[in-house]
Amino acid sequence: MSRIELPPVSERVRALHAQMTLDEKLAQLVGYWVDQGDELVAPMAGEMATSTKYEDASAHGIGHLTRVYGTRPVDPVERAAWLWSEQRRLREQTRLGIPAIVHEECLTGLAAWKAATFPTPLAWGASFDPALVEEMGRLIGGSMRQLGIHQGLAPVLDVIRDPRWGRVDECIGEDPYVVGTVGTAYVRGLQDAGIHATLKHFVGYSASQSGRNHAPVHAGPRELADVLLPPFEMAVRDGGVRSVMNSYAEIDGVPVAASEELLTSVLREEWGFDGVVVSDYFSVAFLHTMHAVAQDLGEAAALALAAGIDVELPTGDAFTAPLAEALRSGAVDEALVDRAVLRVLAEKEELGLLDETFDEPPAAIDLDTPEHRAVARRLAEESLVLLSNGGVLPLDAASIGRLAIIGPNADSAEALMGCYSFVNHVLAHHPDVPLGLELPSVFEALRAEFPGSAPEAVRGCDVSGDDASGIAEAVAAAAASDVAVVVVGDRAGLFGRGTVGEGNDVDDLELPGLQRRLVEEVVSTGVPTVMIVLSGRPYAIGWAIDGPAAPAAVLQAFFPGEEGASAIAAVLSGRAAPSGRLPVSLPRSAGAQPYTYLHPILGGPSEITSADSTPALPFGHGLTYTGFEHSRLSAPTESATGADLPVTVEVRNVGERSGVDVVQLYARDLYASVTRPVAQLVGYARVALEPGETTVVRFDVPVGRLSFTDRRGARVVEPGDIEFWVGGSCEDRETSSTTRLVGPVHEIGPADARTVSVSVAAVVPR
Template sequence: MTLEEKLAQLVGYWSDQTTDAVAPMSGEMAPPASFEEAIEHGIGHLTRVYGTFPVEPLERARWLWEQQRRLVTGTRLGIPAIVHEEVLTGLAAWKAATFPTPLAWGAAFDPELVERMGAAIGRSMRELGIHQGLAPVLDVIRDPRWGRVDECIAEDPYVVGTIGTAYVRGLQQEGVHATLKHFVGYSASQAGRNHAPTHIGPRELADVFLPPFEMAIRDGGARSVMNSYAEIDGVPVAAASELLTGLLRDTWGFDGVVVSDYFAVAFLESMHGIAADRGEAAQLALDAGIDVELPSGDAYLAPLAARVRSGQVPEELIDRSVLRVLSQKEDLGLFDATFDDPPERIDLDDAEHRQIARRLAEQSVILLSNDGSLPIEGARRIALIGPNADSAESLMGCYSFANHVLAHHPGTEFGFAIPTVREGLEQRFPSSQLLVSRGCEVEGDDRDGIGAAVGTARSAEVAIVVVGDRAGLFGRGTVGEGNDADSLELPGVQRELVEAVIATGTPTVVVLLTGRPYALGWLLDGSHPAAAVLQAFFPGEEGGTALAAILAGDVNPSGRLPVSLPRSAGAQPFSYLHPILGGPSDITSADSTPVRPFGFGLGYTTFAHEALEVAEQVPTTGSFVVRVRVRNTGRCPGADVVQLYARDTAASVTRPVAQLVGYERVALEPGEEAILAFDVPTSRLAFTGRALRRIVEPGDIELWVGPSSAVKETVARTELVGAVHEVDSSEDRIVAVRVESVARPTPAA
């Protein structure tokens, strides 16, 4: 291969690159060359063929097959391109299914269902000739002010790791590759700002931010990793060889391909200031371990070629990455593909997609409070109020095709069905009169509609107020990439609207459609709280239908908070994984206690957790079994998320006051009980010691099961005995949960 042919394999080509804000600072980069110029030496990646404009999928597939044939037959080497797309909430293509946002995956606590969703997305990718999906996001949430929280799964690294790994397995079982992002530390941005510096110590990096990536690589077999835009303690990740090569490849054994986040290589010059020009930026990134520059070749083409020819960059570095890319293409079967038969028909939103979307939406909705007003029964007049009550956009996340791309193409239909909350309620309550009033907008200070909304609420038996966010990018919307917040109050005048409706005395149910948790103490624990509050994190195309079913009582809400519900913006950053000094005390007047803790969620039934059992002593190596009895103590069927927590009561470094060890979703009929057995590897209790090695120490461990991280409903203790155990990288870290027995209530005589 010539040098030009090698470099061509290390870059993407974005034929549809636009100045529209669908990638950070895309308008400041060089426009793409013509396709004829680009394919002269081949192409490594084709960037967002379906996901930049609303193109008819079948027509675009025929175009794509033709371009791949041109690469095979019209270039000297005949190497096809990898096609990559965004797949965070489903395939980001026109007319494709839109699933709940990842924060809702975390709320559902159901890895098996997320794996099914990943497989459905992977099938759509494969049918359209797409090979690599830019998901999942494995950033651990630290600060809800950060706009990209809706792309994340949870504030707990084990939840992020297990659910993210399930998504990887599902996607890749369809013969396509997942891309883990953003490696690493992106979500710890200073003040919750996008593209901000991060200040993470090596222990926090190892114990909180890295485990999800390691799990997805070791347990999920992820084939691609994308770097983070972050700089950690002054070192941009895109130039951090200690992370991208030393840790990722040498320690973890990753043998896939590392791709840059869009324009991240060029940002080493323009945003971080550690490179004098694009050529030096390319050298730094390539040496660190970034194999492929996306979305285009701003640094890895002419600037890098000049450095190679001047002797500043050894060509062996180029060869290293080219071999990785060619191996990936071989794994994907591209060298055997002929591209003779583009698809003739395809359904990107078939019955399976919708069934998964509906179930995931139902399982992700969290009941934060309820005075008995839910479920709604027998109401003849229902007031439906709020800017999100009849909005399809408010059901979808930032990386949905509708909010990511179609926002730049007003008037273009979504191309798939997405009933709003209003439409869901109309279908579910056909005999009730639905009185609709918008009240206000999501953003802005226009209060003119609040008076009419108050009148609507007074004339109804129950009021449902649907408020929250509008996802978008870079200042277009209230949450999403580049839409960071310095306040955690509901945007605009929505709080005033809610308070005015509650003040009417009509029982008021508040439904939150958001991409981040907001400070809701006034709504949940204030002097005039709402009758009930439902939290939905952008529940996707079936979200309106799912919410209607929950409001009616057809579905028992079973979501749990994957992130603490904050007290205020000033209490951030916060995590339930805090040491003693990270919690409230008498020596500070500031209170960081969340309004609702991690793991919290109510339902229309109740559960009891009893008889937690564990051996009195367990060795620091191996595993141990924890058993607990869970019982449905209410009068209707429901699903519980059984949460096992632990605390190392005295360790050589400070440890969290609570750490989720394992979890399991279990469905029970009224009066039914089950014995759950958690097989816990001691590596789940490992931490990074003073010597910066992962260890399990001997000592006392407190274990408990409860309805959230803050409640110890049933408690047991064990002692880890033996020598300090240094955890081997091959040791299992997954907690296996078995339902050992199910006892049904004895019928009354």
């Protein structure tokens, strides 16, 4: 067996480790789920529930306390008092006195009762605003610190490959650069507040077979290197993330939880990650029970430790007694345990836990302050994507006598929330518990925005199911109104409790249930109809964009959170302007999946197949209430393969209203040694302009943005022609330029930057 290299740590950590017995070491490598009960909030949680009593499990200390606030609706102040006392017990009544790391979910805000709930990550991507996402992360982290939480299980950096996958609403987009920049911004915000972010799910989880959860992944090394890994690399190199969580995936027959190549060679040796790798819930045991690469839990623990997993979450199914037995029999080298323990102790030292005294728990906590709500509102507004508009929007309140508010999501607060929101993740098990925060529905927000014009909400039909008995009432309400607003889409949930979310994968991308029929029958009244889609995935709604029964306008809202309804009302009235862009292609059909705009020539339409995968609307699409003109794209005519490239474009507001343009710079490598995408987003920028104003946006493109993995497996930039363009989407070539790269093949190294620097010139008025 090769010598296992131990990580460099402080003298304090080394001395603490030297005192530890084997039982004390193993205790630091596991979590304990104090509140775990019958609620299904993790895959196979009921089957994997530990029978070990907490007092026994923590007799020698404990590494993590699992979801102290996020498993059941507990009062934050009362729970904090319990946590402080428990941490004091660990400090005072265990031999070494090491407190526990407390981890929580924080994908759409802290997953705790009464905590602010922000838009889902797919909405972050639609905003194209990393700075605002960073601000949100800082607020979330501040709430967590108040409650004695140390580690957040977010962000999700899986690149969307198939919208049939139920966990799409947890993802940021289908473009690795957008995922990387937005996700890294969240990491910075959370860690600036003193919380360790945890990247999920490293790696390949979203590329599962047929869009199914926990399914095999058939990704080649180039897809891994050029599409799936870059967001994680960015968050490690640029964001300094402190924790990573493995994915449940098995890639070409090798479970990630047992992959030393990914968890050690790539993550640590190639990228320089020096934090802690935690297992996704039960994934160590899954090496035995689901992947069948380990004959028992002891062998599963050995495989995971050797691969590079340091901590088993949420409990110690494999890293406790089964691992201890394997160690005592000599089947596992104790140096593997020492390596993991040193990393965990170093993390606790970094978090200040080794010096924390836990004197006074907070006496009062506000987890949903006006500042939280202001950021939630801004992000919700920026994330709304106007897919189509025949001129009905914005609505003129003065000319509207009556609004019909229709649809299964019109008067549902839960419809605004993603799968990992506390409302849908936990409170679904506790229907008698109040939501704990102000959460107006779209109907309530529209009634406030257009006072006196909105009647009672009419459901028409449910989100799913085949009960059509309410459609006639909805049609009648629409016919008696000046404008009809129909709110359709998803209901997020877990493992079959919804239409989207973890475990809610689909083989059909039509709107669930009878919702399409509802919309079409309302449109048939001839009353101007606005369709609002509250969803966690993009649906095949091309019929609503340009079909014979298309509504007058379609607004896409990816689970916009607690302020989402207010944001929708503001955009409909014109008080706010839409500026979101599609972070994922709007699919043509389920049969056209998997699809990505990053496809090579053979991945698009052609004359030699009758099947057309062209999406209903392309990546980057989104309308505004004004118009923007892009012109005079300028890039060097010739440049060295190892040199950075300055690219400029002129942007002008040619409409009559103020607005925000998302300037999108795309590139295409015309000929290369391996096939390349027909379009690739290089950089982007949000630019606010008044009517008639003009500015110049400069993108300083590092050569790393044009790199790819060649046939040898090296990341390179080759000589040849690169076409650049800017437009309203990946398919809109409004202004373009070509640069010839000259010189030898340039191999990308750690010193090569891969993030575009953007600057906006002074605005020139009309």
